[in-house]
Amino acid sequence: MHDIRLLRDQMDHLREGMRRRGKLAELQPLLDRAEQLERERREAIRAAEDAQSQRNRISQDVAQRRRAGEDAEALMAEGRAVGARIAELEARRQAVDGEMQDILLQLPNLTLDEVAEGGEEANTVVRTWGTTREGEQGIAPHWEVGEALGVLDLPRGAKISGSGFIVYRGLGARLVRALMNLMVDTHVEEHGYEELWVPLLVNRATMTGTGQLPKFEDDMYAVPDDDLFLIPTAEVPVTNLYRDEILDAAELPRGFVAFSACFRREAGSAGKDTRGLLRVHEFDKVELVRYATPENSRAELDLLTSHAETMLQRLELPYRVLKLAAGDTGFSSAMTFDLEVFAPGVGKWLEVSSCSVFTDFQARRANIRFRAAAGEKPRFVHTLNGSALAFSRIIAALLEQHQQADGSVRVPEALRPYLGRDTLR
């Protein structure tokens, strides 16, 4: 969410930001409306406050007269009239304010200057790591190897929950545990993150704090009786950890790592990537979240991204790093790096991590601030997050990239202590 003051003082800047995302045509009417509303809003505030001031004066006069034992009936009648006017003015103020909020919630974040204009086609590969097995013949897609090795049971997942729900079995199940332990241990021991274990069901305020609500309610699994939602990512509970709090500057930057299941309805993507593990309704993920000061958040994004990359290197999976163009950058993000691994069985690059800096966009919404020094005004922190990594696609990539001619799968060095063997066969 943007600062309402941008609408007043920096409309050109805001307009330029929407243009860079390729959203100006779509959002121009909103911006125009907002500009007008901002004037009305201040007008309404002023009128309402003037009336309140008048009422307070009348009430004090009544009190004085009462104490003096004089009659206050006329004043009280006046007070009633003013009270009625306040109610009207208040209603108008709320209406204007409500519409303004609606608009603010629909405007995406401004991207950093270094982010290229344009859509997906303007994304750039900033680096690659490892050698892919692109074009190599005879590599089976992960669902075939997975079923053959007895580590995946997709038909039964579909039976007990539906399509897009996975049963891992045997070493497959253990692989999930191994990935969790490898990743969390690495981020805690080597990268200095604090480990968290968080609720998978969260309330509406939490979902709103990170921006899933109100706009994306249809994408979420919900428990309406309790007004709770299944998290689409651990970013939601972890970023909300300090909602409505003021942190000490000495505590920043701060990093948290959490393993969680993630639930996504994937409404609107019917028919895409329906086979195997590429697009599922429930998957596991290790998520990194960082809180930073505005001064160092850009550098923190590079650090966070490098932490996610470390995991791919440990898993010996070739990958590339994409810097997303403005039009492909997520709603709340100011800049995003996507990490994609190559899965030679399906012949595709798979997105397994998305590392973003949100500047103060989420923090304003969730009201997370910090105080640089005692006595100074609190400012909004900058938040960042990135997956490190999303399991289902990683498992797909492992089953394909490390697949051997006899159909067995080599276990990368780093996973062996956790998995207890060097080959899946």
Next chain:
RNA sequence: GGAGAGAUGGCCGAGAGGCUGAAGGCACCGGUUUGCUAAACCGGCAUAGGGGUAACACCCUAUCACGGGUUCGAAUCCCGUUCUCUCCGCCA
């Protein structure tokens, strides 16, 4: 799930329709005193919004968990919600 008690500033804690943005204490910041530490004393000490100013000053409004209501006027009375605590029930 049932019964009861509670929620006031960074913290503790008073207040029970008007003179209360809120006593008192602690913490914190500045000053005086002081060989040092400590103590004592004096002063300061919420946030947000609107106006105002070159910038200050200053003025107004809101905020005593949250949302409604009663009233000329609500921290205070009424209703609803949330959370915390105690007891009972249930449960991994």
